[in-house]
Amino acid sequence: MRSLANAPLQLLRNLGAVLLLFTALRWVFFFTYRNSFPDPEASTFLWLTIQGLRFDAMTIVIANGPWILLSLLPIPWSGNNRWRSVLRILFLTVNIGLLLVCCLDLPYYGFNGKRLSSDVLGQVGAGLRELPTMLVRYWWAALVFVITTVLLVRSTRTKAVRDNGPWITRTGVFIGSLVVLFFIGRGGWQYQGLSPAHANDHVGPVWAPIVTNSAFTLGYSLTEPPLRARNWFTEAELDRVMPLRYEIHGEAQTNKPNVVLLIVESMGREYLGSLNGNSGYFPFVDSLCAHGLVLSNAFANGERSNKSMCAILAGIPSFTDDAFMNTAYAGNAVEGLGTRMKEIGYSTAFFHGGINGEYKFDSFTKACGFDRYFGKDEFGDDTFYDDHWGIYDEEFLQWSADRINELPQPFCSAMFTLSSHDPFVIPDRYKGKFPSAGSDIHESLGYTDMSVRRFFAKARQQPWFANTVFVLTGDHTFQYNEHPPWYTNPAGRFSVPIIFYAPDGRFSGSDDRVAQHLDIVPSVLDMVGYQGTIESFGQSVFKRDRPNRAYIQLGGQYRFIEDDHLLLFAGERATGLYDYSSDTACARDLRSSDPERAASMSRTIQAAIQRHAEALLRNEMVSR
Missing domain, CATH: 3.40.720.10 (Alkaline Phosphatase, subunit A)
Structure with a gap:
């Protein structure tokens, strides 16, 4: 029976390593922008971490869905070394990508005051042009990415395992694991799956950027239509x-x-x-x-x-x-x-x-x-x-x-x-x-x-100056x-002046x-x-x-x-x-x-x- 648990346990071990890295990145993000947030008490710190785990776990399970399915499938060659190598490459590709998104947003949040979303795709041209400058200016974000990637690679090295139990039992383990991961992947058993709005519900607007993560907000925005017709009013x-x-x-x-x-x-x-x-x-x-x-x-x-x-x-x-x-x-x-x-x-x-x-x-x-x-x-x-x-x-x-x-x-x-x-x-x-x-x-x-x-x-x-109105913002x-x-x-995050000036003193x-x-x-x-x-x-x-x-x-x-x-x-x-x-x-x-x-x-x-x-x-x- 112990061998039947090898694949699920190894899967949880690898996903748990990614979850810990996401949690670490959450607090790197907080300390980067600590002046934008209140000083958290110990209880607040713990509560933010717990709430953040929901968003992190959901993000990780959804992104790793194909890898999870392939890892748990009760197939005869599940212990084959080549098969396990393919799965490891898939796992590292997906999760290094997730870490990259989160690390990119460490400096990018400073420009927008929000977690990453699909609109970043419209900035690709300027972003590529400015990439060398950004790497120099925000070298620390690149360093964080390298460190988290190395930790991910080293902490998820595993040996090939073979589950030798009956096919029907292995299928049961497969289905049971998927049920558990399904609820994790929707963020719980509430009526609707997690959305950015749930962060406000549980921690308030000030702390919401801490609780979510950039891979989650990017993925969520990519699946949402840019506009939906509403019928609140005739x-x-x-x-x-x-x-x-x-x-x-x-x-x-x-x-x-x-x-x-x-x-x-x-x-x-x-x-x-x-x-x-x-x-x-x-x-x-x-x-x-x-x-x-x-x-x-x-x-x-x-x-x-x-x-x-x-x-x-x-x-x-x-x-x-x-x-x-x-x-x-x-x-x-x-x-x-x-x-x-x-x-x-x-x-x-x-x-x-x-x-x-x-x-x-x-x-x-x-x-x-x-x-x-x-x-x-x-x-x-x-x-x-x-x-x-x-x-x-x-x-x-x-x-x-x-x-x-x-x-x-x-x-x-x-x-x-x-x-x-x-x-x-x-x-x-x-x-x-x-x-x-x-x-x-x-x-x-x-x-x-x-x-x-x-x-x-x-x-x-110039002769036109005296009869000109200037509007500055x-x-x-x-x-x-x-x-x-x-x-x-x-509100204050968006506060700008609007000024009307005219040389004749009309304003x-x-x-x-x-x-x-x-x-x-x-x-x-x-x-x-x-x-x-x-x-x-x-x-x-x-x-x-x-x-x-x-x-x-x-x-x-x-x-x-x-x-x-x-x-x-x-x-x-x-x-x-x-x-x-x-x-x-x-x-x-x-x-x-x-x-x-x-x-x-x-x-x-x-x-x-x-x-x-x-x-x-x-x-x-x-x-x-």
Whole structure:
């Protein structure tokens, strides 16, 4: 009878070794991002480990399914050395792949603030180009991968075994083992298999990234459709709760202002001294805040540049893991900011010093109505190429000011900086010139701020400057460094400034109502006197009676901000309700104490999800 247990025991021994390595990687991940999480007590540490084992075991069993079946099959040659060699190669290939995914996400989480998902496939081109730099910069992640791989190979060496029991008994062991592994593979015997939402249920949103693992979230996202039609509301109900058509009745302008929309790479709210009571890293942008209108409680709708671009230029929320421009719906008709501005006589152009075609910015901005695209190729001088992403901000913004001079007025130009993107390369002559606080991003932010200051200095000398409105915002925040506590919670993680500045002083003060990137298109149109109907998930920030809302989706979890409350929603239900303004760690779930608000906010985010799915599935982001 003992021989009958050899194969299952050997199987469990090998899977157990992988499970221990996953647990070790979980705590490597935690200590890498320890500043993004509270300090766990011993009981919390133990509970997180136990809950993490469920996700790890499920991931390992599913990924090793073919190997498990082949290892347990009651076949005559199960003890053959060649057969066992084939099984070992299969086992190592699968599990080294799992370890690679988890180790890749050790540095990658810092860019997105979420565990790995299918959208990473859209980053392969840039990732391969930057691979040598990333290996040098994040050498420790490569070292962790090598160590875990060596441990896996050494700890799973086994000798060939032969189960000599009767066929019927061996078949019984095979079936019994599969039943046990089936329940492990679905994460337990609950009604539904484990999903990322279950992490929130058991440990709360702050700890959810610790409990899951990157191989699990990647696999889960690959099996989920990017969009599903929802039937929570009838069409009439949806039009009432979440209308897509938005009426704009801007005041008529006798002299339409030019518009420059400046999107600054990684400019999170936390980096502006004027909004945090410190010196910050954007002294020039802070000076604009002092003479403009600052939306101090604004949020990015995405965690990456291409997602934010869809919200800022086209008013499309990122409710899919991948950016709209990389989905199957990218061919849908879009009426973006440029499209609407051209309707009222504006010329349009988009400026980005990045490699032409990178992230499909050129094709997407054209779809949004920006007739001219100025990128690295148009700049035409690789002397100022940073060897990573494109032309240094200083030179590109100076050149862009000259190109703006050539645009017929009134014009609407959108500009996107890049130097404050990892690996944060700035010209050698500026190294050590800006505050760094021990972090490369801080120095690059100072360089970008200086570049923006020089752009404004040049623009002030142009005849179009006096009649130009400047709108500044960050594309997203940056995760990979130490943050003040509020900026680590699920809402603060997306906090960016939105600033309206005009030389004639028409804007002033601070507005602490909730705003979002989705509000930029209707706000700009309202400001320049547009009159008509647009399709928009946002509202003009200049309307006093607008709802104070922001919609965010990250790793399959929706974050709905309304006033000072944050609702977390996953699958079909709310998983948390928090007063994010006072409960910094989002530790006090208010669903039980405030069920009416939880129900109301759940209904609103459901309407937004259904509306978004219908708009993309039916190609309804344009007026008909």
